[in-house]
Amino acid sequence: MNKMNFKITAIALALTASFAHANSNTAITVYPALDVITMSDSITDANAVAVQDGKILDVGSQQDLVKRYKDKAGYQLDDSFAEKVITPGFVEPHAHIWLFALVSNTEFITPADWQLPWGDVKGVVGQEDYIKRLKEVEANHPENEPLVTWGYHSSFHGEMTREILDQVSTTRPIVVWQRSVHEVIFNTAALGMFDITKESWTGEGESYDMLDWDKGHAWEKGLYVAVPALFQLIATPxxxxxxxxxxxxxxxxxxxxxxxxxxxxxxxxxxxxxxxxxxxxxxxxxxxxxxxxxxxxxxxxxxxxxxxxxxxxxxxxxxxxxxxxxxxxxxxxxxxxxxxxxxxxxxxxxxxxxxxxxxxxxxxxxxxxxxxxxxxxxxxxxxxxxxxxxxxxxxxxxxxxxxxxxxxxxxxxxxxxxxxxxxxxxxxxxxxxxxxxxxxxxxxxxxxxxxxxxxxxxxxxxxxxxxxxxxxxxxxxxxxxxxxxxxxxxxxxxxxxxxxxxxxxxxxxxxxxxxxxxxxxxxxxxxxxxxxxxxSIDIGKRANFTILNEHPYQVKPGQIKxxxxxxxxxxxxxxxxxxxxxxxxxNQQTQELMASITGEHAGHNHASGDICDANHMYQEILATMD
Missing domain, CATH: 3.20.20.140 (Metal-dependent hydrolases)
Incomplete structure (x- = not known):
């Protein structure tokens, strides 16, 4: 079946489904909006959506939908989006929730600012300011709990070694996870917590070539040896x-x-x-x-x-x-x-x-x-x-x-x-x-x-x-x-x-x-x-929407983000x-920081590999721990 015939068939089925649902006794909610961006091939002009049983019952003008359903059992008009724009729920076709989850389980100390649902993080630049922030985080961290932080980058935070981390604490295990997640640095207490010895970090093969015991530093294939210890801290159930x-x-x-x-x-x-x-x-x-x-x-x-x-x-x-x-x-x-x-x-x-x-x-x-x-x-x-x-x-x-x-x-x-x-x-x-x-x-x-x-x-x-x-x-x-x-x-x-x-x-x-x-x-x-x-916002589909405070077609192109x-x-x-x-x-500051990062690392640098590489590597490591 070609794509056009497929769409026509889908529309016909959706209309049939809408008529069947409208005759049921479950609640019908009509949501008016400033505009509804439907992404539909059949419905291009609308400012309201009717929802029933988690599905899209109808799409059109507020006037038409209210007239059509106001006498139905369980009808209600919800004006939550009356001053907003409704679009189809955004679809992300390639992201790694589980890996971002592991990163989110750490304390962020990064060059750039982050806004997160659980709190904002102000970026820090320079080794002195990085160590100062790390000491602040350590002082406020729960007693007797190991500390894992993410976001360190040598271009902005200087060298990071076991000796430097020991100056923050000789008793609390501290692990620094580099921004690209391709490097890890341990302090002495963290190495001791997991019984990691110089002998255990010594061996034949590429993995052992990418371990530096004296600096507590593991990178790339060395992570196959070192990361199981990190995961014991951030990947517990x-x-x-x-x-x-x-x-x-x-x-x-x-x-x-x-x-x-x-x-x-x-x-x-x-x-x-x-x-x-x-x-x-x-x-x-x-x-x-x-x-x-x-x-x-x-x-x-x-x-x-x-x-x-x-x-x-x-x-x-x-x-x-x-x-x-x-x-x-x-x-x-x-x-x-x-x-x-x-x-x-x-x-x-x-x-x-x-x-x-x-x-x-x-x-x-x-x-x-x-x-x-x-x-x-x-x-x-x-x-x-x-x-x-x-x-x-x-x-x-x-x-x-x-x-x-x-x-x-x-x-x-x-x-x-x-x-x-x-x-x-x-x-x-x-x-x-x-x-x-x-x-x-x-x-x-x-x-x-x-x-x-x-x-x-x-x-x-x-x-x-x-x-x-x-x-x-x-x-x-x-x-x-x-x-x-x-x-x-x-x-x-x-x-x-x-x-x-x-x-x-x-x-x-x-x-x-x-x-x-x-x-x-x-x-x-x-x-x-x-x-x-x-x-798309089509009859019969799931009622998945994204609600925006402004219209993406009406703002200046530079303001879309x-x-x-x-x-x-x-x-x-x-x-x-x-x-x-x-x-x-x-913002401009973040863009300048990112320019410095990519400028330094352009040209065959493994420590700035992409997330799909890391995704593959960490899954292999997790498989050995299962």
Missing amino acids: EKFASAIKRTEQYLQAGGITTVVDPGVQLPDGMVKGMIQVMDSSAHMMDYLLIPAGNSIYDTNDKDIKKTIAATRELVNNPALNGKTVKWLDNQVKLFSDGAAFSQLMQMKDGYLTGHDGEWIQTPEDLENSFKGFWDEDYTILIHANGDLGLEVAVDSMEKANKVKARTDHRTGFHHVAFTDPADIKRAADLGGNFSVNPFYLHVLGEQYSEVGVGKERSEVMARGRSFLDAGATLSFHSDAPMAPGRPLALAWTAVNRTGLTGKEMGMSEALTIQESMRAITIDAAYQSRMENEVG DIVVWGTVFDGSLFPVDKTAQGLVL
């Missing part, structure tokens, strides 16, 4: 439960009602813990999981039949599926090349510095695993950052399609920092779609113009217009905690295409705000095969935001 709730509040404050987490292979106990927390409290969002096909492929000796069987067993396990936390059936994530933040993506024309990118899955492994899942009719999502990484990923789809032609497969290419329009067109012609992280341009565009990549390629990174012109569906994602879990900030970046200094870059790739709103609502839902449930989210509606229940929380505060 009790702490993990509170952190999941915190993270849910953080994302909801950005207007998000649906989160998709691609590349999950957590221990069963952690998945069950997330289900218990998110299903036992008031439901504010769906958290939908996609398996890490590359990891399952590797652990099954690259036997594709065993890999498929193991993937199905994981996804279909009733104990690992709840009401709001559950696996997406017949969907899987694979990997192409390395991280954009550390310039490890694979580039067709190489790097100005002469270094090489890296493959997460070799082209051969990607092709073999892709074909196996393709032949079983999976929807496949591929992590690809460089233009060569995308080319190889599209090649895998093209080869698989020649053997077994498929329609409506919705293969997705995620991140896509650097792309060749020819590969975009190839993918789109075969039915592929794209999910871009627009924040790459804002944070990295100017720096990569100078270091490693060059101006011509960097100014059109994180494209927009090329994807739509090729006929592809496009969504935006944050990869949180890599970028702020704030869809309006992503839309702001795609519309304005400005770097950290405010310079415009690659404006031929700029999108309109209307196109950008589709990328955080209906088109994001479509890519995850959820367009019949969420993503500053629109205040009043709250959300999830399955008909209202959830006001208790406290405005931007997450990472996007």
Whole structure:
């Protein structure tokens, strides 16, 4: 069935459902608003929504809806949004709740300001001020409880060693988790708490090469040895439960009602813990999981039949599926090349510095695993950052399609920092779609113009217009905690295409705000095969809304990111935001700080790798602890 016929059928079914519901005796609530941005193909003009049983009963003018339902049993008019704008609940197609949860379980001491639902954090710069803040946090920390902090960065806070941390406390265990989560520093008390000795940090192989006992410092592959100790402090069932709730509040404050987490292979106990927390409290969002096909492929000796069987067993396990936390059936994530933040993506024309990118899955492994899942009719999502990484990923789809032609497969290419329009067109012609992280341009565009990549390629990174012109569906994602879990900030970046200094870059790739709103609502839902449930305000869909204090089509383009989210509606229940929380505060000072970070680390620096890299690594570590 083609996309247009599918939409017509869906609309007809929705209308039928609306008539059936209207005849029931359950409460009908009409919500008038300044405007309703529907993202619907059939309903484009509305200022009110009628909700019944957690579903959208009707959409239209306030006058028409009141007239139609005022005499129905249980009718009520709720003017909570009368001076606000209703949009579909924002859909985040690529974020990692569980990893952000672990970070949120720490004390934030960062270069930049953060606004969080549980409190604001003022940034500090300089080693002296960092140590001063650390001492303040330590003095106010519960007695006899170890202290873990996140946000340290050597560019702003100077050197950090075991000896320096011992000056803060020789009795309280202190662990400093670096901003990119690719480094950890322990004080002597923390090493002693876990019986970590010089001998236990000495051995053969890369992991031991990335450990410095004297400085209490572990990085990259050394984390396989060191991080189990950290997780004993922040990933206990009790702490993990509170952190999941915190993270849910953080994302909801950005207007998000649906989160998709691609590349999950957590221990069963952690998945069950997330289900218990998110299903036992008031439901504010769906958290939908996609398996890490590359990891399952590797652990099954690259036997594709065993890999498929193991993937199905994981996804279909009733104990690992709840009401709001559950696996997406017949969907899987694979990997192409390395991280954009550390310039490890694979580039067709190489790097100005002469270094090489890296493959997460070799082209051969990607092709073999892709074909196996393709032949079983999976929807496949591929992590690809460089233009060569995308080319190889599209090649895998093209080869698989020649053997077994498929329609409506919705293969997705995620991140896509650097792309060749020819590969975009190839993918789109075969039915592929794209999910871009627009924040790459804002944070990295100017720096990569100078270091490693060059101006011509960097100014059109994180494209927009090329994807739509090729006929592809496009969504935006944050990869949180890599970028702020704030869809309006992503839309702001795609519309304005400005770097950290405010310079415009690659404006031929700029999108309109209307196109950008589709990328955080209906088109994001479509890519995850959820367009019949969420993503637009259509009759019969779930009553998931984001409520804004200002109209995104009417504010100045530079102010899109500053629109205040009043709250959300999830399955008909209202959830006001208790406290405005931007997450990472996007002011001029923060932008200058981020420019310094990316400027220093552009060019093959492992300590600034992206969150998908860390996500993969930490899940492997957790698997050894289960």
